[in-house]
Amino acid sequence: MIESHLTTVSYIAIVAVLAMYGLLMAEKINKVLVVGITGFLLIFLQVYKMGATGSQDQAFSFISRNLDVLGFIVGMMVLVGVVRESGFFEAIAIGLVKKVKGKPQLLLIAIGYLTLVMTMFLSNIPTVLILTPVLLVLIKELKLPYLPFFITMITMANIGGATTPISDPTTYYQAKTVGLSFVEVVTNSGLIVLILSVVTTIYMQIVFRKQLSSVIVKEKEVAAYKPSSAIKDKKILKIGVPLLVITIVIMLSKDFIVHATGITLDNASIALFAASLAVLIFKKDVKEILQHIVDWEVIFFFMGLFIVIGSLEQTGVVQALAALLLKWSNGNANALQFLVTMGSSVLSVFIDNVPYNITMVSAIQAMAKAGIYVYPLWWALNLGTSLGGAGSPIGASCNVVALGQAEKEKIHIKFLKYLAYGFPLVIINGLVTFGVLYIRYGILAHH
Amino acid sequence: MLVKDIYNKHLVPISEEITIHEALSMMIKSHFNGVVVLNKNKKLAGVLLIQDIVSQIVPLEMTENVNLADAMYKQNFFQDNCEAIKDKKVKEIMRKDFFKLTLETSVMAVAAEFLHADLYVFPVMEGDEVVGIVTRSELKKALALGMNITP
Numbered sequence: 001m002i003e004s005h006l007t008t009v010s011y012i013a014i015v016a017v018l019a020m021y022g023l024l025m026a027e028k029i030n031k032v033l034v035v036g037i038t039g040f041l042l043i044f045l046q047v048y049k050m051g052a053t054g055s056q057d058q059a060f061s062f063i064s065r066n067l068d069v070l071g072f073i074v075g076m077m078v079l080v081g082v083v084r085e086s087g088f089f090e091a092i093a094i095g096l097v098k099k100v101k102g103k104p105q106l107l108l109i110a111i112g113y114l115t116l117v118m119t120m121f122l123s124n125i126p127t128v129l130i131l132t133p134v135l136l137v138l139i140k141e142l143k144l145p146y147l148p149f150f151i152t153m154i155t156m157a158n159i160g161g162a163t164t165p166i167s168d169p170t171t172y173y174q175a176k177t178v179g180l181s182f183v184e185v186v187t188n189s190g191l192i193v194l195i196l197s198v199v200t201t202i203y204m205q206i207v208f209r210k211q212l213s214s215v216i217v218k219e220k221e222v223a224a225y226k227p228s229s230a231i232k233d234k235k236i237l238k239i240g241v242p243l244l245v246i247t248i249v250i251m252l253s254k255d256f257i258v259h260a261t262g263i264t265l266d267n268a269s270i271a272l273f274a275a276s277l278a279v280l281i282f283k284k285d286v287k288e289i290l291q292h293i294v295d296w297e298v299i300f301f302f303m304g305l306f307i308v309i310g311s312l313e314q315t316g317v318v319q320a321l322a323a324l325l326l327k328w329s330n331g332n333a334n335a336l337q338f339l340v341t342m343g344s345s346v347l348s349v350f351i352d353n354v355p356y357n358i359t360m361v362s363a364i365q366a367m368a369k370a371g372i373y374v375y376p377l378w379w380a381l382n383l384g385t386s387l388g389g390a391g392s393p394i395g396a397s398c399n400v401v402a403l404g405q406a407e408k409e410k411i412h413i414k415f416l417k418y419l420a421y422g423f424p425l426v427i428i429n430g431l432v433t434f435g436v437l438y439i440r441y442g443i444l445a446h447h
Numbered sequence: 448m449l450v451k452d453i454y455n456k457h458l459v460p461i462s463e464e465i466t467i468h469e470a471l472s473m474m475i476k477s478h479f480n481g482v483v484v485l486n487k488n489k490k491l492a493g494v495l496l497i498q499d500i501v502s503q504i505v506p507l508e509m510t511e512n513v514n515l516a517d518a519m520y521k522q523n524f525f526q527d528n529c530e531a532i533k534d535k536k537v538k539e540i541m542r543k544d545f546f547k548l549t550l551e552t553s554v555m556a557v558a559a560e561f562l563h564a565d566l567y568v569f570p571v572m573e574g575d576e577v578v579g580i581v582t583r584s585e586l587k588k589a590l591a592l593g594m595n596i597t598p
Contacts, residue, residue: 087514094518133508133515140506141521221521230518408507 006320009047013311016042017359020308024352027394031352032297035304042311050314062310063303068268069173070302074294075271076166079247080126081293082278083240087232089118089130095227097134102142102217108208109201111135112152116197119160120167121248124398125295128157132405139411142217146411148208151421152200154399158390159196159429162189162382165267166251169302170357171382172267177361178378181255188379192436196387196429203425236282243281247274298397302354309358318359322366333373334442338434340364340377344384345430349391349423357385376441383433391426393418450557451550453589454571454579460485463492463538467500470537481568483577484541491577493541494568503540504528547572548581554589557581 016038023034039059042048048058063070096114100106111131118127131153139146161168165175165185175185205212231237247270250257254265279289312318329336340360347356360381368374389396393403393415403413459477461470463484474482474497481496502510504525509516532540546560548571557569561583569581591597 087512090512090515090518133512134519136508137506137515137519141519141524224520224522226518226520228518229520230514232512232514 005316007315009045010315010317010320012045013042013047013315013317016047017308017312017317021351021355024355025350030297032300032304035301035308035355039304039307042308047311048314058314059307059310062306062313066173066176066302066306068266069169069176070299071268072166072172072271073169073302074299075268075273075275076123077126077294077298078275078289079244079271079278080122081289082275082282082284083236083244084126084130085233086236086240087230088237088241090134090230091227093131093134094225094230097138098222098225098227101219102222104142104144104212104215104217105205107138107144107217108148108152108204108212111149112156112201112204113197115153115156116160116163116193119157120163123166123168124157124161124396125401127160128153128398128402132402136406136409136411140409142215142221144215144217145208145211146406147413147417147421148204148211150402150406150411150413151418152204154396154402155200155204155390155422155425156197157398157402158396159193159200159383159387161389162386163193164190164252166248168386169298170354170385174357174361174378174382176267178365180378182252183255185382189382192379192383192433193386195436196383196432199429199432200425203428207421233282239281240278243274243278247271305355305358309355309362312359313362318362319366321359321363322370325363326367326372334438337376337380337437337442341380341384341434341437342427342430344381345388345391345426345433348385348388349395349419349426353385353389353396357381360385376437380433380437384430387429387433388426391419391422395422448554448589448592449550450548450552450554450571450581453554453585453592454548454550454581455585456579458483458577458580460577461495461537462487463536463541465537466534467503467537467540468533470495471500479568479582481582483568483570483580484537485577490575491547491570491572492538493543494545494566494570495537495541496566496568498565499540499542500532503532503535542566545569549573550578554586558586558589561586 020034020038023029024031043055043059046055048055050058093111093114096110097107100110115127115131118130122130135149135153138144139149162171163186165172165180165182171185171189174180175182233240250265250270251267254267254270258264278284279286312321325336325339329339344356344360364374364377364381367377389399393399393413406413459473459479460483461473463486470482474480481494483491484493484495486492505516505528509519545564545566546556546569548557548569550571550573560569561567567583567586570577571579571581
């Protein structure tokens with residue numbers, strides 16, 4: 001049993017976090033202001049004060065313990081932002097379109113898997129920023145139905161985030177905080193992502209069979225496509241793309257490097273160094289990069305969240321949350337597993353999965369400290385938050401980015417229409433995830 | 448130098464109710480690349496430039512990434528898009544928000560707006576009446592005056 005003692009400051013933290021979730025869902029006030037103001041109020045209310053350590057110092061320690069996560073995000077934003085200018089990824093996408101001869105059913109599979117693979121290495125926001133323009137041109141030129149293509153791209157971009165620690169900031173946060181290695185993430189979450197991608201592909205082909213078969217694309221319509229013309233900058237292609245690949249390889253093999261050589265490396269310094277090199281080699285304007293390539297909204301949102309969610313940890317609320325989850329599941333490991341998988345999936349459809357993930361990481365850590373076997377829960381949480389993000393137009397930032405670009409071209413996907421296709425798939429993917437984890441850790445663990 | 452020193456009183460306005468197809472035909476006949484658009488009451492409604500028509504043809508993604516336009520060349524895409532918009536009304540695509548001149552406006556202000564807004568047809572107003580236009584030809588005339596070039 002987890003011991004939890006809630007005090008007055010615990011209740012202040014609970015009210016503040018609930019208010020924050022409410023304001024984030026209402027989407028009336030910018031999310032950075034929501035978390036920032038909530039964080040400062042908690043600091044002023046002395047929620048973090050600990051003996052001689054002042055409230056602000058303790059609150060800021062929740063940011064400083066996550067500097068690696070923040071540095072990694074900034075570094076990758078710059079590196080990918082610069083390498084993107086090569087036009088390399090657009091060229092691959094256009095090459096694939098030619099390869100499948102523009103046939104809608106095959107094109108849907110090709111776009112889906114390209115999104116998945118790109119997300120694994122670039123994370124999902126850069127991926128949709130690169131692919132959405134190509135998709136919009138395809139939709140116009142080949143008169144393709146937009147709904148299947150947008151929902152497929154968004155779903156794959158979301159589930160792809162769970163594949164490796166570098167696929168998504170929340171996956172990285174979780175792996176880093178818990179101490180999950182690259183190999184562990186890939187062989188658990190990554191493997192299930194592959195299964196989910198197959199499920200997703202079959203689902204899309206079934207639910208959109210009419211829309212897809214109603215369009216006929218002749219081979220000659222895409223015959224004149226020239227993938228090589230999409231290359232904008234040959235220098236970035238020749239040096240930048242290999243630099244990105246090397247950076248990713250070093251990040252992926254850092255555990256191996258420590259074992260073999262004793263040299264400790266971490267993602268923030270690797271990513272920021274590679275980003276600095278890219279800026280230097282391609283003579284980019286640092287001011288321009290800092291103003292336009294780095295998405296400070298994401299960074300400040302994370303920093304604010306670390307403080308606000310930190311209040312739950314500070315005041316013993318996460319222990320209470322962990323105890324509640326255990327009570328709901330009656331101490332049954334499979335029930336707990338089901339609760340975390342399906343709860344994370346469904347909640348992530350409607351609420352921002354970043355604060356949710358950070359809250360739950362703390363809660364599951366509290367369970368682990370109480371001696372409960374939580375290992376499969378990490379994958380349930382990671383996969384649940386990732387796949388759930390695909391369920392609605394506002395489920396994740398990348399959905400908002402992709403659909404925002406579509407809006408500019410007067411393609412509007414209604415919330416409920418999206419939900420009608422997206423939500424059932426979340427349930428299916430959630431159940432598949434639970435099933436695989438159950439077979440692997442539930443049944444097999446007993447034998 | 449003021450607008451009244453250079454403006455052109457010869458005006459070939461079009462109605463906002465005609466189609467893009469008709470407007471383009473008139474622009475070709477009159478040798479103007481941009482025209483003043485009037486409403487039913489013969490009052491100023493907007494201006495229509497070649498760019499405004501072109502912007503209806505080219506997908507936004509292609510203007511943001513020209514390489515994409517070349518890499519994703521589909522035969523007849525340009526022609527098909529022309530066909531698709533030719534029956535739209537001028538009032539649907541004309542510019543309604545732009546810099547209006549009076550006879551007393553300085554030529555420097557016109558030149559600045561010419562660079563700033565990618566606009567090259569400026570209606571010259573007296574009250575709410577359009578009395579003339581300033582186009583690139585008039586700006587050329589202003590430059591010639593400035594450099595003492597006599598035609």
